[in-house]
Amino acid sequence: MLRIYTSDHSLYCAKLRILLRHKGLRFEDLQPPGGGGSPDYLSIVPSGHLPALVDGDLVLTDSEAIAEYLDEKYPAIPMLPDTLTGRARSWERSRFADTRLEPALRLTFPHVSPYRRDPQVIGDAHALILKRLVALAKMLNVSDLPRDTLWMGDPGTIVTLDWIDLFEGVVIPMLDWPEAVTIYRHEMLQHKAVRDELLAYQPKMLCYMKDKGAL
Numbered sequence: 001m002l003r004i005y006t007s008d009h010s011l012y013c014a015k016l017r018i019l020l021r022h023k024g025l026r027f028e029d030l031q032p033p034g035g036g037g038s039p040d041y042l043s044i045v046p047s048g049h050l051p052a053l054v055d056g057d058l059v060l061t062d063s064e065a066i067a068e069y070l071d072e073k074y075p076a077i078p079m080l081p082d083t084l085t086g087r088a089r090s091w092e093r094s095r096f097a098d099t100r101l102e103p104a105l106r107l108t109f110p111h112v113s114p115y116r117r118d119p120q121v122i123g124d125a126h127a128l129i130l131k132r133l134v135a136l137a138k139m140l141n142v143s144d145l146p147r148d149t150l151w152m153g154d155p156g157t158i159v160t161l162d163w164i165d166l167f168e169g170v171v172i173p174m175l176d177w178p179e180a181v182t183i184y185r186h187e188m189l190q191h192k193a194v195r196d197e198l199l200a201y202q203p204k205m206l207c208y209m210k211d212k213g214a215l
């Protein structure tokens with residue numbers, strides 16, 4: 001059976017679980033023994049990164065590399081379109097979530113606790129998150145990827161949007177969500193794997209917020 005190493009509140013780990021659930025793959029979800037940087041974990045996953053996949057002799061990190069590996073190894077439920085431009089659109093969505101949307105959200109992480117919050121950083125992050133949401137809306141409007149199929153570019157985008165939603169009005173000021181993004185989120189919820197993972201993951205998100213004193 002596939003083994004994955006994850007941490008409870010990690011966005012990229014939830015992203016990976018959506019893909020595994022959608023593909024109907026059985027997996028064992030483990031916490032890194034002794035914690036993320038522990039010698040025990042490093043002896044299994046030398047980079048210490050999360051999430052990690054262990055498939056026989058293969059130890060792989062980076063949610064996107066894992067997604068591409070699993071999609072090629074288990075093609076029964078493909079998560080990349082069969083056209084070049086379709087695949088390009090899915091890659092574009094993945095990379096956007098990974099290199100632009102999530103890093104804008106990540107700026108706020110050291111400031112989630114109200115006792116450690118720098119209004120300047122929060123203001124800048126809020127502006128950048130809004131800019132990314134507007135860009136995402138434009139990309140969604142020109143993309144012809146059908147929404148009744150879950151593509152590889154979707155899981156990371158969905159989970160990041162869920163965190164932004166949770167932070168709104170709590171860590172960052174309210175956002176003017178572009179309609180295209182709201183519709184996209186709604187349509188993604190028609191996928192069982194998305195619903196099931198968010199149902200399991202959202203309590204962990206709330207736990208993180210409570211631990212930080214943000215809720």
Ligand SMILES: N[C@@H](CCC(=O)N[C@@H](CS)C(=O)NCC(=O)O)C(=O)O
Nearest residue numbers: 010011012048049050051062063064
């Ligand atoms: N782009 C990476 C980001 C994953 C990430 O940020 N992982 C964090 C945990 S949520 C991590 O590995 N932190 C420990 C480290 O960087 O050494 C991915 O898609 O896997």
